[in-house]
Amino acid sequence: EVQLVESGGGLVQPGGSVRLSCAASGFTFTTHWMHWVRQAPGKGLVWVSRISYDGTATTYTESVKGRLTVSRDNAKNMLFLQMDSVRVEDSAVYYCARESLNAFDIWGQGTMVTVSP
Amino acid sequence: DNQITQSPSSLSASVGESVTITCRASQSIFSYLNWYQQRPGKAPRLLIYAASSLQSGVPLRFSGSGSGTDFTLTISSLQPEDFATYYCQQTYNIPRTFGQGTKVEIK
Numbered sequence: 001e002v003q004l005v006e007s008g009g010g011l012v013q014p015g016g017s018v019r020l021s022c023a024a025s026g027f028t029f030t031t032h033w034m035h036w037v038r039q040a041p042g043k044g045l046v047w048v049s050r051i052s053y054d055g056t057a058t059t060y061t062e063s064v065k066g067r068l069t070v071s072r073d074n075a076k077n078m079l080f081l082q083m084d085s086v087r088v089e090d091s092a093v094y095y096c097a098r099e100s101l102n103a104f105d106i107w108g109q110g111t112m113v114t115v116s117p
Numbered sequence: 118d119n120q121i122t123q124s125p126s127s128l129s130a131s132v133g134e135s136v137t138i139t140c141r142a143s144q145s146i147f148s149y150l151n152w153y154q155q156r157p158g159k160a161p162r163l164l165i166y167a168a169s170s171l172q173s174g175v176p177l178r179f180s181g182s183g184s185g186t187d188f189t190l191t192i193s194s195l196q197p198e199d200f201a202t203y204y205c206q207q208t209y210n211i212p213r214t215f216g217q218g219t220k221v222e223i224k
Contacts, residue, residue: 035213037161045153045161045204047213061212095160102208103151103166110160 002026002106004079004096009111012086016115022079022096022108029077030054033099036070036081038092039110046092049081050099064090083113091115119144123205123216129224130195138190138219140205145185149209152181152190155218156201164203165190195221 008020022034036048049060049070058070069082079096091114097104120143130136140150152165163172165181168188178193192199200223205216 044218045155045206045215047206047215050211050213059211099208101166102149103163103172104153104161104206105163105166105172107160107162 004098004106004108006094006096006108006111009094009113011114011116012083013117014086014088014115016086017082017084018086018113020081020083020094020096020111020113022081024077024079024098027098027106029072030074034070034072034079035097035099035104036068036079037095037097037104037107038090039095040089040092043092048094051079086113086115088115118212119146119207119210119214121205121207121214121216123219125219126217127220127222129222131224132195132197134195134224135191135193136195136221137192138203138205140183140188140190140216142186142188142207144210146207146209148184149207150181150183150188151206151208152179153204153206154199154201155204161204192221197223 005023012018035050051070055072067085071080093110095110096108098106122141148168150168153161155161169181202218202220
């Protein structure tokens, strides 16, 4: 079964750090760009970041540049999002998603990050 | 950023009715437009990619059209499981912007 499973979310204080993980299975991980998308409670979807097949190219939405870092371990079929200097406005459900044919065809179930004192 | 304006933000419809949701991009995105469905508490699900291609496993009552800056998603004969929030997304530019969402509710 093609699957993405996120983990690592929780409560973190403003200015703190948290690392999200996304475990991929059921497909050839190394042939897909991967993305992170977030959704604040009751709000819409916001694209956060992407990473190339081999991890050499990354892109971020403006509001997270310099604070969030996407990476991947192709040997372990894992995607990561390192979140540093977090802000209250980073509170959201974070989804990892697989890109295929310029669309996000597989999504994880999401992991919640709450930034609060 | 290439802004995506989705409308309406919500609509009410009855089972069996047909509904249309529109998205407009601020710059041409050719056919790089996708549609997703999100049920409460669930992850988004890809319905339509490349403006008009139906994702595998998605019922034929869902269809998409458009190119350039104007796009539509049509759901013909609404079913109970179709009451959800729908998002469009452009994948021509970075950032990969989403529309604001359209909540389809039961009348």
